Amino acid sequence: MNTTLKSYDPRFTPPVDQVSVEERCARFTTRSIKKSTKVNGLKLAMSMIDLTTLEGKDSEGKVRQLCYKAMHPHDAMPGIPQVAAVCVYPTMVKVAKKALKGSAINVAAVATAFPSGMAPLQVKLDDTHYAVEEGADEIDMVISRGKFLQGEYNFVFDEIAAVKEACGKAHLKVILETGELSTLDNVRKASDLAILAGADFIKTSTGKIQPAATMPVTLVMLEAIRDYYYATGKMIGMKPAGGIATSKLALHYLVMVNETLGAQWLNPDWFRFGASKLANDILMQLMKEQTGNYQSLNYFSND
Amino acid sequence: MSKKQDKTQKAAIADLALDFSSGFKYEPAPESSSHVKLEKQYELFIDGKWVAPIDEKYFETTSPATEQVLSRIAEASAADVDKAVKAARNAYENVWSKISAKERGKYLFRIARIIQEKAREFAVIETMEGGKPIRESRDIDVPLAANHFFYYAGWADKLEYAFPGKKANSIGVAGQIIPWNFPLLMAAWKIAPALAAGNTVVLKPAETTSLTALKLAEVFQEAGLPAGVVNIVTGAGATGAAIVNHPDVNKIAFTGSTDVGKIIQKAIAGTNKKLTLELGGKAANIIFEDAAIDQAVEGIVNGIFFNQGHVCCAGSRLFVQEGVADKVIKKLKDRMKSLIVGDPMDKNTDIGAINSKEQLKKINDYLKIGVNEGAEIFQPACTLPKKGYFCAPTLFLHTSQSHRIVQEEIFGPVLAIQTFRTVEEVLEKANNTPYGLSAGVWTDKGSKIFNMTTKLKAGVVWANTYNKFDPASPFGGYKESGIGREGGLHGLLPYLSLS
Incomplete structure (x- = not known):
């Protein structure tokens, strides 16, 4: 990767071999994570969650409830970490910000005509400005997949750079929507492009398109982050989102981060899970480790 | 990019290292060996029975990871090998070459299924005695061994289609000597095509890894394989030499070092024995x-x-x-x-x-x-x-x-x-x-x-891959890496004579 350019040149992106990537991912899933490793891993995963609600029917009440859950995942069991952030639409940022006041939990807002990104740049920038002014700590933007697939890399690059500028102090997560990019080669290209254009985090998916996050896609993105780190010494964060609903799968992802990027990335500053169902499954597993029995999901709050 | 920048970038690449020591430490997750049944002492498997060696000599086999003794293994002398070859000859003449090809296939299918049923036990023993990670023996060695039996079971009654226009004839008694790196898998590579082609077998596992071959003998018993069709004689180099030099063996298949391969080739020069070598x-x-x-x-x-x-x-x-x-x-x-x-x-x-x-x-x-x-x-x-x-x-x-x-x-x-x-x-x-x-x-x-x-x-x-194996794919070398192919259709040829 040539990191000195002010634009993106696909010739500097290495090819990706899909078969080998899938094989490597299968190896991660054979790691046996038990006892204290499991408990520590689950707590770590909990602390990395961006608790998300992104529905047209979201109400202020629902967002407030979600924020309470973010701060108090399961008060019946002490020692459970809070999640990293709450992720909402821009119009809900203020509500969330108020509800989370006094906690260390960030508010992330999806902006730039989420989820399709089918809007002119100015609309996207306005969307971003609005979210930031409402108090969002993190902006999750989507790239223009249509332009990317057309090969208009500079267009996508400039768009990300402009949104980054609009973010000000807010952290920028760039959603590649890998489910629409069709090949791992494209995922790698989009990752390099987004990183060079100024992304603080790269993120797999909106959660609105299937497939959302997968292990192969995440591995390819982690490799892009690793190459950028080797070349510049700068760390970029990673957020797989959508489709990670079980503790077991979350642990597989942590193993992948552990063995691809190492200890520096194993914290909420550099790795996040975009998920809504994962939290309760982690709570259920942690409870099981403590009591020896699985409890019904009825014991865990749905907010 | 200027030269200076280029240098700094190279230096950056050289200095930055990722931290793999302080992250996620995996707690030990040892596979249990409690379900594994190992005898204190193993005899030779000749003519379908467990037979003590004539000299009553035994050697110990140990776990390379713990240095603990796992069992005692019989050491076959030339006289024991002679017994085994006679049993194989008898089984060839009177049983294995007489039954229908479909019947041979049935036995091989049965053996493959029993290996699958006992997969966990095989994997654990392979790892205990050989030292390879349980992940490999569980995910690679044992499933591939079963697949080899499945694959060649399918060929047993289709030999006339394997080599169109030719008649495929079995050749007799095959002497097979296998190495210690893939003990069960190499036994499967050797035994499956030999039996599918209608031959009988005298097999010698490596002296540090005899156990899974002996466990395989138990599978043969369970599958009801006729006595003498496969005989397993354990021991070191001298036992192998006795197989190679036995006048009533029709074919030698050896996997091991190039040095030993050369000795074998010299030893059988001038005889009618067929030879495959898979060397270094x-x-x-x-x-x-x-x-x-x-x-x-x-x-x-x-x-x-x-x-x-x-x-x-x-x-x-x-x-x-x-x-x-x-x-x-x-x-x-x-x-x-x-x-x-x-x-x-x-x-x-x-x-x-x-x-x-x-x-x-x-x-x-x-x-x-x-x-x-x-x-x-x-x-x-x-x-x-x-x-x-x-x-x-x-x-x-x-x-x-x-x-x-x-x-x-x-x-x-x-x-x-x-x-x-x-x-x-x-x-x-x-x-x-x-x-x-x-x-x-x-x-x-x-x-x-x-x-x-x-x-x-x-x-x-x-x-764009490495170390991939499949029963349908032939394997073998050029130059000093060997003669002949194992696996696939090519792997049948060394166990047949075409007419």
Whole structure:
């Protein structure tokens, strides 16, 4: 990767071999994570969650409830970490910000005509400005997949750079929507492009398109982050989102981060899970480790 | 980019290292061995029965990871081998060559299914005695062994279609000698095609890894395989020599070192015995600059550290194209830091125990030779268990074709790295070896792959992958890596005479 350019040149992106990537991912899933490793891993995963609600029917009440859950995942069991952030639409940022006041939990807002990104740049920038002014700590933007697939890399690059500028102090997560990019080669290209254009985090998916996050896609993105780190010494964060609903799968992802990027990335500053169902499954597993029995999901709050 | 910038960037690449030591530590996850039944002492398996050796000699077999004695194994003398060959001859003349081909297939299918049923027990014993990680014996060795029996079971009654226009005749008694690196899998590679083709077998496992072959004998009993069709005689070199020199053996199949292969070839010269040899290797694994680099690094690891490098087709010579050499080596070093070396019974272990004390000494001798030859050695910081035979994964940088560590088969987790500039150069270097078993090519360009595969003098060439095996795919070498092929349709030929 040539990191000195002010634009993106696909010739500097290495090819990706899909078969080998899938094989490597299968190896991660054979790691046996038990006892204290499991408990520590689950707590770590909990602390990395961006608790998300992104529905047209979201109400202020629902967002407030979600924020309470973010701060108090399961008060019946002490020692459970809070999640990293709450992720909402821009119009809900203020509500969330108020509800989370006094906690260390960030508010992330999806902006730039989420989820399709089918809007002119100015609309996207306005969307971003609005979210930031409402108090969002993190902006999750989507790239223009249509332009990317057309090969208009500079267009996508400039768009990300402009949104980054609009973010000000807010952290920028760039959603590649890998489910629409069709090949791992494209995922790698989009990752390099987004990183060079100024992304603080790269993120797999909106959660609105299937497939959302997968292990192969995440591995390819982690490799892009690793190459950028080797070349510049700068760390970029990673957020797989959508489709990670079980503790077991979350642990597989942590193993992948552990063995691809190492200890520096194993914290909420550099790795996040975009998920809504994962939290309760982690709570259920942690409870099981403590009591020896699985409890019904009825014991865990749905907010 | 200016020269200065270029230098700083290179320096940055050289200095930055990822931290694989303080992250997620996996707690030990040892596979249980409580369900495994091992006898205190194993006899010879001759004519369907367990028979004590005539000399009443036994030797101990130990676990290379714990140095504990696992069992006592009978040592077959020439007289015992003679008994086994007679039993095989009798079974061939009176039973195995008389029953229908479909019946032979049924037995093989049955054996394959029983191996699957006992997969866990086989995997655990293979790891206890051989030292390979349980993940490998569980996910690779045992399933592949069962697949070989399934595959050749299918051929048993279709031999007339295998070689159209010819009649396929069985040849008689096959003497088979197998190595210690894949004990069960090599037994399956040898026994399955021999039986499918209608021959009977006298098989000798390696002296450090007899147990899974003896467990396989129990499978034969359970499958009701007629007495004498497969006989298993345990022992060391002398036992193997007795098989090779026995006048009533029609075919020798040997997998092992090139030195022993040469002795065998001399010994049977002038006889009617058919011969297949699967011998050593010093494979070139070639990384072009247009390869998918991260996946190629995985391939390098897979190529040389699979089964502690105890693989005849291991990719032990790495050739990296100049432009990406720094990057590949840097990534390889970081990847090696994340490998887990230790108790092979632990489900998270990547690199297990070296098979024997003798082999560990040989590997350590080569490490000294490499350092003395002036090559730069790299081993990741890893704590090896105090007991047992272990070796850290090792790289040698700045090597050349004249180095002994580049020329000679080490059979351990030791990789010798060279760089190259042009296709011609790498082809010349890759083929500049007495061996020719396997090679690997890594590039994103299909035409480059085909160009390389036609010019590399190796029996197996993997493209963008390494160490992949399948029962339907033939395996074997050029030059001093052997004669004949095993696996696939080609693997039937050495056990047949066509008329």
